[in-house]
Amino acid sequence: MTTRTRHDATPAIAGDSSRPASSRAVPVTGQRGKETQAFGTIVRLPIALDGSVCADSVKDLNQILADTMTLRDLYKKHHWQVAGETFYELHLLFDKHYEEQVKLIDDIAERIQLLGGLSIAMAADVAETTRVVDQGPIDRPDAVD
Numbered sequence: 001m002t003t004r005t006r007h008d009a010t011p012a013i014a015g016d017s018s019r020p021a022s023s024r025a026v027p028v029t030g031q032r033g034k035e036t037q038a039f040g041t042i043v044r045l046p047i048a049l050d051g052s053v054c055a056d057s058v059k060d061l062n063q064i065l066a067d068t069m070t071l072r073d074l075y076k077k078h079h080w081q082v083a084g085e086t087f088y089e090l091h092l093l094f095d096k097h098y099e100e101q102v103k104l105i106d107d108i109a110e111r112i113q114l115l116g117g118l119s120i121a122m123a124a125d126v127a128e129t130t131r132v133v134d135q136g137p138i139d140r141p142d143a144v145d
Helices: 051-081 087-114 123-129
Strands: none
């Protein structure tokens, strides 16, 4: 029977040279997974819609998704930056609308998946795709009293 020491039970800590290098975890970098579906393509699923109808619907829904994601972010921006006499009411209102947009985003993205498409997801792609233009400055505007 072997006795376990405190040293044996303690996990290795980054920079811990008390254990040999061969027994420490080393991340595997430079990996790239195989692409299973390219963006803009449709995987045929057992639904009663023609492939061209699915493709058109996915394209339109991705546009709506990008616009909805932009609106969601604008609601949160204004939620954080609101000021003035109606601060509290607007703060709550913007947060409520933000949460409603989050639900819509999930529903739209899931519908895109059900049609065999890929939903837009990354911020850079959303910014490139959206038709919503934020006319406001990055700074917080003065409160209107």
